[in-house]
Amino acid sequence: MDRRSFLTLTTAGAAGLLASGGALLGSAVRFLFPSVYYEPPQKFKVGYAKDFPIGIPTFLPQEKIYIFRDEAKGFSAASAVCTHLGCTVQWFANDQRFHCPCHGSVFSADGAVVHGPAPKPLQWIEVTLAKDGQLQVDKNRSVADSYHLILPS
Amino acid sequence: MSALLKDLYRSIFRGDPPSTDKGKSELVFYNVWLHIHPAKVRKEHLKVGHTLYLGFISFFLFLILVVTGVALMLYYHPHPAKAYQDMKDLQFVVFLGPFLRNMHRWAAHAMVLFVFLHMCRVFYTGSYKAPRQFNWVVGVWLLLLTLGLSFTGYLLPWDQLAYWAITVGTNIAAYAPLAGPQIRILLLGGHSIGDQALLRFYVLHVCILPALVIALTMVHFWRIRKDGGLSRPLWKLDADSAPQGEPPRPGPASAEKTYGLMEVVTGKPLFEVLTPAEEEDLVFSYPYAFFREGVAFLLTVAATMVVSLVWNAPLEEIANPAKTPNPAKAPWYFLGLQEMVSHSAFLGGVLVPTLMVLALLALPYLDRNPSRRHADRRLVLWAFTVFAIANIVLILIGTFFRGAGWALVWPWAATAGGHG
Numbered sequence: 237m238d239r240r241s242f243l244t245l246t247t248a249g250a251a252g253l254l255a256s257g258g259a260l261l262g263s264a265v266r267f268l269f270p271s272v273y274y275e276p277p278q279k280f281k282v283g284y285a286k287d288f289p290i291g292i293p294t295f296l297p298q299e300k301i302y303i304f305r306d307e308a309k310g311f312s313a314a315s316a317v318c319t320h321l322g323c324t325v326q327w328f329a330n331d332q333r334f335h336c337p338c339h340g341s342v343f344s345a346d347g348a349v350v351h352g353p354a355p356k357p358l359q360w361i362e363v364t365l366a367k368d369g370q371l372q373v374d375k376n377r378s379v380a381d382s383y384h385l386i387l388p389s
Numbered sequence: 390m391s392a393l394l395k396d397l398y399r400s401i402f403r404g405d406p407p408s409t410d411k412g413k414s415e416l417v418f419y420n421v422w423l424h425i426h427p428a429k430v431r432k433e434h435l436k437v438g439h440t441l442y443l444g445f446i447s448f449f450l451f452l453i454l455v456v457t458g459v460a461l462m463l464y465y466h467p468h469p470a471k472a473y474q475d476m477k478d479l480q481f482v483v484f485l486g487p488f489l490r491n492m493h494r495w496a497a498h499a500m501v502l503f504v505f506l507h508m509c510r511v512f513y514t515g516s517y518k519a520p521r522q523f524n525w526v527v528g529v530w531l532l533l534l535t536l537g538l539s540f541t542g543y544l545l546p547w548d549q550l551a552y553w554a555i556t557v558g559t560n561i562a563a564y565a566p567l568a569g570p571q572i573r574i575l576l577l578g579g580h581s582i583g584d585q586a587l588l589r590f591y592v593l594h595v596c597i598l599p600a601l602v603i604a605l606t607m608v609h610f611w612r613i614r615k616d617g618g619l620s621r622p623l624w625k626l627d628a629d630s631a632p633q634g635e636p637p638r639p640g641p642a643s644a645e646k647t648y649g650l651m652e653v654v655t656g657k658p659l660f661e662v663l664t665p666a667e668e669e670d671l672v673f674s675y676p677y678a679f680f681r682e683g684v685a686f687l688l689t690v691a692a693t694m695v696v697s698l699v700w701n702a703p704l705e706e707i708a709n710p711a712k713t714p715n716p717a718k719a720p721w722y723f724l725g726l727q728e729m730v731s732h733s734a735f736l737g738g739v740l741v742p743t744l745m746v747l748a749l750l751a752l753p754y755l756d757r758n759p760s761r762r763h764a765d766r767r768l769v770l771w772a773f774t775v776f777a778i779a780n781i782v783l784i785l786i787g788t789f790f791r792g793a794g795w796a797l798v799w800p801w802a803a804t805a806g807g808h809g
């Protein structure tokens with residue numbers, strides 16, 4: 237074997253090894269990400285409009301959301317997940333604010349950060365009317381804090 | 390018959406009886422578990438004042454954790470529907486259940502503490518300096534693994550502490566630059582905390598992390614030998630001016646002689662001739678070193694047992710995603726971190742901890758001062774002490790001065806959150 241073909245061969249061999257090593261690593265990383273997520277749906281019905289009191293936010297523990305019903309503006313929904321590190325915020329009627337027990341973030345009634353480590357306001361999510369007349373919430377759809385669902389009366 | 394027994398015995402234990410010097414050496418020599426020790430060790434290394442046996446105690450606590458942990462595995466299912474009930478069974482139904490669970494929990498707490506103290510000992514005796522820089526690095530990884538084992542461990546009971554710790558912990562990971570959210574998915578095996586997440590943390594806790602600890606501990610111990618044994622105690626530094634435990638370096642070869650492989654590698658003649666003074670400094674590992682290590686082991690086990698008989702490991706209410714306890718406190722060793730993230734998730738949860746770890750890893754390479762004497766090390770002693778005290782102060786604030794809603798309060802007003 238001459239010098240040239242020896243070098244070609246070793247280069248090809250090294251490249252081959254590197255490529256298979258990379259493929260192996262890539263597959264290993266891919267393996268760690270599940271192909272199917274068996275998780276609760278992000279879009280769900282929360283009940284009929286009449287079930288929600290006016291003025292006091294209703295907490296849905298399973299879904300970790302607050303449903304608001306305003307006399308004039310209609311329905312809106314906010315995620316109860318603190319934007320800091322994910323603890324569940326609690327509504328306090330006395331100061332009309334959300335408080336997070338983990339690191340003390342406080343949010344106003346419209347979700348804005350009053351103080352604390354939370355970097356972002358609470359997430360507002362879309363509320364729509366399902367065909368059967370129930371309210372429906374989709375956690376995957378963020379909306380502006382001005383978003384409200386007004387039902388025809 | 391007795392000849393047969395004798396044969397059997399001799400086939401297992403080959404050395405002379407350990408009543409002679411040759412037998413004492415062979416005992417160490419022929420035994421795979423013991424030969425991590427040299428046949429003879431320096432007297433000064435057995436002195437409690439040098440190591441305080443903190444590294445040994447860390448190791449013995451790890452052994453306790455392995456034994457009690459395997460026992461707990463027999464009664465634990467890593468599934469949200471079963472895990473908490475298994476804990477209750479361990480508390481009230483399983484024979485010795487509470488005792489084993491207590492031992493596992495308290496040994497875990499103690500291990501975090503003792504590994505930290507061991508690191509401080511190594512620092513203050515300057516034992517991370519050449520040639521031991523790399524063993525310090527191995528040690529830092531062992532510290533991180535110890536914390537990782539604690540974190541993955543206290544999730545397993547699936548109580549409130551577990552659920553909210555995993556929530557906060559994995560959300561901190563999500564603040565990491567570039568791949569943050571992906572890392573969170575990787576840890577949880579999904580987007581939310583459920584059976585996949587518990588299973589992943591379980592596998593990390595009982596398999597991956599312990600395997601890494603065992604592997605690195607082997608490197609750690611092997612390295613101590615290869616770095617020329619333990620560092621010499623500080624009080625010996627003034628006594629002799631010889632280089633401080635430098636690793637053997639090959640000496641100049643002589644053309645007149647043929648060298649064996651051992652001699653080439655170690656640079657020392659195969660049959661070392663010790664001066665009477667050097668000989669005077671050594672004792673046989675058997676029984677002197679083994680006896681002291683045995684005492685340290687028994688004291689560690691006994692202390693863990695006593696604590697486990699008196700205090701029960703905490704267990705909070707069953708995990709409730711809808712309700713975060715108030716205050717929601719991590720175990721004490723993470724309260725410094727919790728205090729920091731309460732100011733900023735990225736700075737306190739990602740940047741500062743990363744810089745702290747990098748500083749620890751780089752320490753032996755940045756500190757190029759060869760002297761181990763305290764008088765020559767003012768600056769670095771000062772820096773490390775500030776580092777250690779800052780960590781302790783943050784932990785104390787988190788433990789005693791934080792109340793509901795993580796507000797600053799006086800210790801007597803602080804409601805104890807879940808810690809344990």
Ligand code: HEM
Nearest residue numbers: 440442444445447448508516524525528529531532619620
């Ligand atoms: C699982 C955790 C650890 C275990 C089981 C362990 C075990 C040990 C043991 C048994 C020794 C022998 C002397 C003694 O008892 O002090 C030792 C020495 C040493 N350890 Fe560790 N260690 C751990 C973590 C660490 C950490 C966190 C560091 C530093 C960051 C470290 C750095 C060292 C160094 C440099 C030595 C040599 C000290 C000398 O020569 O005086 N180790 N370790």
Ligand code: FES
Nearest residue numbers: 318320321336339
């Ligand atoms: S998770 Fe809400 S303040 Fe940290």
